[in-house]
Amino acid sequence: MRELNLIACIKSVPDPRSSFKSEMDPKTGTVRRLADEIGIPRVIGPLDRNALEAALRLKELAGGRVRAMTMDSPAAEEALREALAWGADEAILISDPAFAGADTLATARSLAAAIRKCGPFDMVLCGAWSYHGNTGQVGPQLAAMLDVAHIPFVTHFEFVSDTRVRARSEWEGEYAIAEAGLPLLITVNETINQPRHATLMGIMGARGREILHWDAATLGLPADTVGLAGSPSRVTGIALMSTARKKEVMRGDPEAVVGQLLEKLRQEGVL
């Protein structure tokens, strides 16, 4: 197999084992995450871990190079350092105050510019969705902008020749097996692999390694195409979901409250 140029797009998230809060910025209408302020460590997002793992396994099989990139504030360096500790060859932080408030379209546009700057690639791997925004839109948007084939929701893939990939996608009880030539973008599901943990050697090795910082000027992106200015979508506010539920809360002796509950459920006719 020939050597492969691989790119894993990741998003850093506050460590999901910690509790954190989000709040709206009333001025810009974007969701501000408070993790930076309260010092929760940033890690690679759940499905993005699978994407990076898949890229690294492919490199271990075929040889080549894995670049991990993210568009975020400088706090995301922690997650990129984790990627280096796992075995990524290069880490790129796409960061600029002008990128703030980007919707998925502006995010994909910035990532596409960074990928083009890296030169020709064989595969781009992304998580099928992120846990924060949860839209799952950036991968397909990126493929459209890079004008490459893409296969979503991949649970398994293999090379059928040096330049052709066969992949299985799964979503809500359906599956598809598809083939496509390189270059190719795939978004991966969490069942594709079991992501590794960094070894002590890896963590030591990643210390002091350079993380590339690319801003809007480096990427040649005009200010009105990035961040809030380049985003067609606007978050206008937060609304409470109208839940017309009875909200009757019972407490006390278990025997008694269970009796009350069963009486209510009988009256509702659901038993």
Next chain:
Amino acid sequence: MERPRASRNPEAAGGAKHSAGWRRLLSVTSEHESPWGAYMEPERLGGVWVCGEQRLGRVADVAFELTCKARSLADRLGSRVTVAILGSHIEDCSNRLIALGADVVLFVDDPRLEHYQSDVFVPVLQQLVKEHEPAILLMGATRVGLDLAPALAASLGTGLSAHCVDLDLNEAGQLVQMVPAYGVQCVATIICPKSNPQMATVKPGAFECVPGEGRKGRALRLTAESAKVRSRVDIVEEGTVREQGSHGFDTAEALVVGGAGVASPEGWGLIGQLADALHGVVGATRPAVDEGWAGLDQMIGHSGSSAAPKLYVGVGVSGDMLHMIGVAKARVIVAINSDPRAPVFQQADYGIVGDYRAILPILVSKLEGLQSTYV
């Protein structure tokens, strides 16, 4: 009420090379015979569009739900509803779509649309959008919709929101898209003020199908004429992983869901016992799946299954929005949680504050007692 389309951004150039033509195959039923001589009449349909797809022989339910919602939006905007269904040998569901509110149904029927591939579907829709300039374009948040919508939005350079749980209009006639906000017990509202179409994917089950009386509409079958449409992805095989609803989420009358608060594999056994006593099924929240207590296919909520049981019992469930939207249609919601401040109590009909390990055994034995009385 319709606004001019914003100028296209540079990314749009990619799709132009696929400029497709349309050939009218036939009008579908005599009942709805089209007064149109040919499809390529200069009329611009505009208005509210729903795009559905036929997969594995049927049109997904969400297309019907969205048609009904599109009708109510279009009535407020004073515009039309167009439903475009893409596929090959598409079942004729025009009567149902028209009864639900479609003014025009376009079956884009072409052998190349048998399997979903974004390379083929995107230019077909791009062409329709270019010709008809819809103000709003809605799709289901299905496997196809979640892939097709972002690829199309990127090609058109317009905004898109994902997994909407509700839709509305503001005073300016802009589509207000409500998406679940992570870690927050509410929804974020999103608009797309400067470009059309305003696009959204919508969670299946978010809207009801209510047919109206005496509605009239037109149905047409079209084919994409351009031979240039060629996919870079070849589908080798497709099918269902499991029978839809093999966990019974679709049909179960009772659903017992365990969450992070169950906190042990032993406790998970009690969840199963309660489900058995209720003749129901077991579901899980994401933390419970992450802990390995339940399978990924048992996950209920935003990125899992939805259910509409008569009775939902959440045990050790915090009430995260991303889970609760999956059971929004349950008739009665019961929550059992030891934390009196758990947000789930605000979203439940009946809550019990207490340790589920004390409560569930009593509940199970009383339920079994009830049954033996009736038998």
